[in-house]
Amino acid sequence: xxxxxxxxxxxxxxxxxxxxxxxxxxxxxxxxxxxxxxxxxxxxxxxxxxxxxxxxxxxxxxxxxxxxxxxxxxxxxxxxxxxxxxxxxx
Numbered sequence: 107x108x109x110x111x112x113x114x115x116x117x118x119x120x121x122x123x124x125x126x127x128x129x130x131x132x133x134x135x136x137x138x139x140x141x142x143x144x145x146x147x148x149x150x151x152x153x154x155x156x157x158x159x160x161x162x163x164x165x166x167x168x169x170x171x172x173x174x175x176x177x178x179x180x181x182x183x184x185x186x187x188x189x190x191x192x193x194x195x196x
Contacts, residue, residue, distance in 0.1 A: 111187050112158060112179060119157055121150060123179075134182040136164050143176045144169025151177065159186070 109125030116123040139160040141151050144167070154177055155165060 108181050108185060108187075112181055112185070115187055116154065116157060119153065121154065121157075129180045134180055135184055136161070136182040137185050138164050138166060138180040138182065140166045140168050140178040140180070141176075142168055142170040142173040142178065154179070 107125070109127060113123040113125045137158055137160050139151070139155055139158070141149070143149060143151075151165070154160070155162075158179060160179075
């Protein structure tokens with residue numbers, strides 16, 4: 107259910123997202139962000155990448171005029187929903 111966790115994390119920042127289930131493969135190490143909009147102005151791309159800790163080299167541009175979603179996120183095994191530091195217990 108990591109897809110639902112990531113969607114909820116995006117919702118915290120007022121981005122509309124939904125969990126779409128498992129990816130086509132299970133061997134993704136890094137999280138991939140696919141931009142289907144083809145837009146640069148007014149895009150949520152940088153916000154999504156920052157919130158989900160997606161590195162620039164893992165962003166794919168795939169404009170699709172018939173898209174059903176502006177962005178697609180494939181969560182890799184390295185995905186970590188915690189974005190703040192963890193308090194160390196001594």
